[in-house]
Amino acid sequence: MFNNKKISKNSENNWVSFSDIMTGLMVIFMFIAISYIMEVQKKQKERDIIFEEFKATKEELYAELKNEFKDDFKQWDVELDKDLSIKFTNPEVLFESGQTFIRPYFAKILDDFLPRYFNILLQEKYKDKIAEVRIEGHTDTVPALKFDPDPYIGNVILSQLRSAQVLKYLRNMDYYKKLSKQDVMRIQFWLTANGLSYGRTLDDNKTLTAISGKPINNTYSRRVEFRIITTSESLIERVLKEMKNN
16 A cells, blocks of 8 residues: 555656656747747848848939939930849940941940949949949840851850940040049949840840840840949848748
C-alpha cells in the first residue's frame, strides 16, 4: 500500500515536471514565432518604404522634366516616357546613315537640352536618388558592314560610337567645363554610353517590337535615348531577388 502511494506520488511529480518542460518549450516557440513575425513585418515595412520612395522619385523627376521641356520636345521630335527615358527619334536630325558624327541641328538641340537636363538632375535633392544616367544608341536592322561582317555586331559598334559621340559632345561644352569639380565627378559617376544595336527596335507606335510583336519601323528605331536609373530601382531589384530566393 505504501509502495503504491509512493509510486503514484513519483508518477505525479514526473508528470508535473514533463508539463513544466512542455510549457517552457511552448513559451520559447511563442517568442521565436513573435520574433519571426516582427522581423517579417520589419522587412515588409522597409520594402514598402523602398517602393514608395521609388515611385515618388520617378514621379517628381518626370514632372520636372516634363515641365522644363514641354515647349521643346514636340518641336525637337522628342518623347519623354514615365520610365524617365527621353527618346530622340528623328534620325534625319541625329546622324547620317551609317555615320557617327553629330549633325549640326542635333548639336544645336544638345546645346539647349543638356544644360537644362543636368541642372535638374544635379539638384541636391536627387544627390542620392540617381544611380545612373545612360546615353543609349539604337540602330535599325540595316547591316553596318563597315564595322563588322556580323550585322548585329556592326550595329553594336555603330550605336556605341554614336552614344560615345554624344557623351564627348557634352564633355566639350562650355557648360560642362564650368561645372564644379563635385558636379563633374557626379556626372562622371552617373554617365554611361551604351550601344544597343537593333536589340530594342520600335514599331509604328514607337513601342518596343519585342513587346508589341508588330513589324519594325526602322525610322523610329534609329534613335538616341537618355535614361535615368534611380537608386531605388537597384534596391527593388535586390528586394525582388531576396524574395525569389526566400
